[in-house]
Amino acid sequence: MIKFTEDKLENTFIELLEQEGFSHCTGETISRRLDEVLIEQDLKHFLLKQYAGQGITENEVKAIILQLKSLPASDLYESNKTFMRMLSDGFILKREDRSAKDIYIQLIDCSGLNTHRKPDSEQLLSVFAEKSPDFEDDNNIYKVVNQLEIVGNEKRIPDGIVYINGIPLVVFEFKSAVREEATIFDAYKQLTIRYQRDIPELFKYNAFCVISDGINNKAGSFFAPYEFFYGWRRVAGLAKDVDGIDSLFTLVQGMFHKSRLRDIIRNFILFPDSSRKNEKIVCRYPQYYAARALFESIKDAQRPWGDGKGGTYFGATGSGKSYTMLYLTRLLMKSEHFESPTIVMITDRTDLDDQLSAQFENAKTFIGDDTVISVESRAHLRELLQGRQSGGVFLTTIHKFTEDTSLLTDRTNVICISDEAHRSQVNLDQKVKVTDQGVTKTFGFAKYLHDSLPNATYVGFTGTPIDATLDVFGKVVDAYTMTESVKDEITVRIVYEGRAARVALKNGELEKIERYYEQAAAAGANEYQIEQSKEETANMYAILGDPHRLEAVAEDFVHHYEKRVSEGATVKGKAMFVCSTRGIAYELYKNIIALRPQWNEIREADEGTELSDKDKRELKPIERIKIIATRGQDDPKEMYDLLGTKEQRKELDRQFKNEKSNFKIAIVVDMWLTGFDIPFLDSIYIDKPIQQHNLIQTISRVNRRYKGKNKGLVVDYIGIKKQMNLALAKYNQGDKDNFEDISESLVIVRNHLDLLAKLFHTFDHTKYFNGTPLQQLNTLNEAAEFVQKTKQIEDRFMGLVKRLKAAYDICAGSEQLKQIERDYTHFYLAIRSILVKLTKGEAPDTAQMNAKVREMIKDALESDGVEEIFKLGDVPETEQDLFDEDYLAKISKIKLPNTKIKLLQQLLAKVIGEIRKVNRTKGINFTKKMQALVERYNNREANDIFRSEVYEEMAEALTNMIWEVQKEFTAGEALGIDFEEKAFFDILQELCIKYDFTYPEDKMIELAKAVKDLVDGQSKYPDWNIRDDIKSSLKVGLILLLDEFGYPPVERDEVYVEIFEQAENFKRNQG
Secondary structure (H helix, E strand, O other): OOOOOHHHHHHHHHHHHHHOOOEEEEHHHOOOOOOOOOOHHHHHHHHHHHOHHHOOOHHHHHHHHHHHHOOOOOOHHHHHHHHHHHHHHOEEEEOOOOOOOOEEEOOOOOOOOOOEOOOOHHHOOEEEOOOOOOOOOOOOOEEEEEOOOEEOOOEEOOOEEEEEOOEEEEEEEEOOOOOOOOOHHHHHHHHHHHHHHHOHHHHHHOOEEEEEOOOOEEEEOOOOOHHHOEOOOOOOOOOOOOOOOHHHHHHHHHHOOHHHHHHHHHHOEEOOOOOOOOOOEEOOHHHHHHHHHHHHHHHHHOOOOOOOEEEEEEEOOOOOHHHHHHHHHHHHHHEOOOOOOEEEEEEOOHHHHHHHHHHHHOOHHHHOOOOEEEOOOHHHHHHHHOOOOOOOEEEEEHHHHOOOOOOOOOOOOEEEEEOOOOOHHHOOOEEEEEEOOEEEEEEOHHHHHHHHOOOOEEEEEEOOOOHHHHHHHOOEEEEEOHHHHHHOOOEOEEEEEEOOEOOOOOHHHHHHHHHHHHHHHHOOOOHHHHHHHHHHHOOHHHHHOOHHHHHHHHHHHHHHHHHHHHOOOOOOOOEEEEEOOHHHHHHHHHHHHHHOHHHHOOEOEOOOOOOOHHHHHHOOOEOOEEEEOOOOOOOOHHHHHHHOOHHHHHHHHHHHOOOOEOOOEEEEOOOOOOOOOOOOOOEEEEEOOOOHHHHHHHHHHHOEOEOOEOEEEEEEOOOOOOOOOOOOOOOOOOOOOOOOOHHHHHHHHHHHHHHHHHHOOOOOOHHHHHOOHHHHHHHHHHHHHHHOOOHHHHHHHHHHHHHHHHHHHHHOOOOOOOHHHHHHHHHHHHHHHHHHHHHHOOOHHHHHOOOOOOOOOOEEEOOOOEOEEEOOOOOOOOOOOOOOHHHHHHHHOOOOHHHHHHHHHHHHHHHHHHHHHHOHHHHHHHHHHHHHHHHHHHOOOHHHHHOHHHHHHHHHHHHHHHHHHHHHOOHHHHHOOOHHHHHHHHHHHHHHHHOOOOOOHHHHHHHHHHHHHHHHHHHHOOOHHHOHHHHHHHHHHHHHHHHHOOOOOOOOHHHHHHHHHHHHHHHHOOO
């Protein structure tokens, strides 16, 4: 049977690696003990050949192999850290002949890569020696091995291992591409739980791991949590978005191109100097390509030959720019070309500087320089740079350059790397200030910087580029957008929710203000003063600070926040509220505390939080809500005391970053909006007009990844984004059809295979049935692409395959099913599985989520105070008056046109359903009218999609129709009959029109009443609708009654049929 299994996927990877120049062999062909994971023969061959010129001996090679093998598997992290350092930096071999010169050994030949400086021997590890195949261009032996049995605590057979020079550097684990229940999360668990327990020896030498099901392909560190495994979606040049099977090719061609693989192993795997969490960071593809592109750009721009503009890197906020800086710093520091440069890292704020300093100071070994210093002042930097000809990484803020413009150093091997380069570092202009004393000139920060380090090369990192950035740092050499970052699951998506609070200005108040200005003019105020006063009093902050508005915002925020916490919609209950000014922040704070005084109580942690001894040491008893802002000298005492000192703010920073702290809500103005990273922060409320480039920084506070967090919520109280992009969660209810009978199932399977064959008649799938595993995978990929040509084809395909599978599951065991039919069924199921995996995203993530994400359809409604969220279906049907004017008024205020129309449509359908239960004729008429309306709306021209009047017309037509239906409930009163009698009157009248005869209205009213009485008379039999005798008696009764009234005056049998249908309809829905 042709099925794309794990074995096929394994063979596909092997085929792709062979294309990259790896030779393939199976485990049984390798000569070794079963508990050994090194291929010692390869390592020995490589070292003897590579260092033959230095006269390396067999004994010395044995000493190196023995040193590697003696690393203890019991402390896997430390052993891997030691090994990776030997692998990436090389080590010194102390000779068995003590008079011979030591050899600098590298376990991988790095020919063709950028040349590293040989580090000082005291920076390297040493190996002491005691007495006693066909190579590639770079002398390394590259192998991919499968079926390798390894015996540790248990026998295990990893799916695939990549060896370089006999060292097992990469381990692969595969899951089937076409079994929906087999996910790469299972592959991850197999590696990190089962293999770690049973064959730890293999992972002493591991650089990174790859997990794949053919559709989802990810790489990551063996010590990393699952959510830090990522795809590699770029091979060369700028990324094109690749997903699914294409990402398998980009992973192999991207990470396993021989030069790139050696480069990643040598320069892009970071172990912090000390880590309590066993951190090992493998670069992600945007970090790799950015660091490489910037390195080359800096080489070209270096003075005196270049212009000093090393380039700009535009990377999505939250995508790991600080690691990119670390990788770039290592490349520069290790490079022979730059001869140990001095690197000055510049941030624009102290909190960013602290964060970056901590990261860099804990990576001295990786950078390759012990001088990593956070600079205290310009004088301190001058002192550090004087007399220094090379080396050193100095971290500082831009503000420390404002003290003077004198020269710090004119060396050319100084590289300035600016973080968040969009703000202060581009400020080159001078300001002229005229005072009584004369004219003083001040310059922008960047001017001071450039005058201090005239020959440096400048590099800019930014998440939000503006044109001026490019003038200072040079062109964008690489970019990585927020969309790509979300797609790669490096950050989570951001969802907007609009709750814009509105303030109605009373016209009477405005007139009073105008009159006051007239009086002021009469008293001698000039027009410029009046204009200035108008501008100052009518500014945005006067509106945002309106006391009634702040009360409404505070009340809405409290309810919204508490609801999210109670529903488990927030991972740790942390929220940030952004206000326009310190004064408004303080007023909002007072309003919130008035509503929730308990939030001002000092507590160690939330009730029910379990605290360890470590937690108790680190947590400080604190209130739930605080304001983060600087003090003003003229602040009222309460506000001054509340805001606290700089040291107290640092403590607040620490507490907010502690997930168990009682400090949950931070009201901020300017602080903490950039460079402040809290992965578990998932809600930000914005009530401040923010400039475009700062807005991206601000909302990105909530896009960091964290376990169980799948989105960041931005709640908008001011209208920063009027059109909300709301995600609709679609739950597939599964197929309801139930095919019990095998013979019937066989017919269905064959019919559906025939229909699918017709759908695929232009598609060439021959290679799926007789090609190599790689060609089969390609054909599946092309088939999935073919199906997605239009939404219509995709929906048709998915529907057919769903029914095919339901039928196939029943008759799968039948001998009547031919082999070719089975093969084609699996072909279509494989395509469906690929599409399911593509649309579902990565199934494994659901395994990690504790709370099911409930995305409701939220429709923004405008209320007097705050736009609230109106949910259809919140009110039980029994309580909802379908014609409640408030309900309709609420709907009419919805700002999202499609949502409004959908709600009105649903309401109208419900209303028509109610009337149809009693009055079949009117129900059918209304249904036809509604269908015509909806059809007209659905078939509107493409140009009309953006015209608001089209939506308004539709909404009005639906609303009018709802009122028309409502009138129908009382229409009988004018004729002196009730709603139920009117139903029979309508059918009698309808038939007069339909069959073109006349009948007096007064007699028709009497007849309607008589028919209703007759039908009511049958009500005593609850089972009338299944008893033919009662139905016949009703029919006879109706014929006699109609005859008595002389209706119809013409011979038409159809008339009796339609009246009987109305009578049945009426009885069926009674009581």
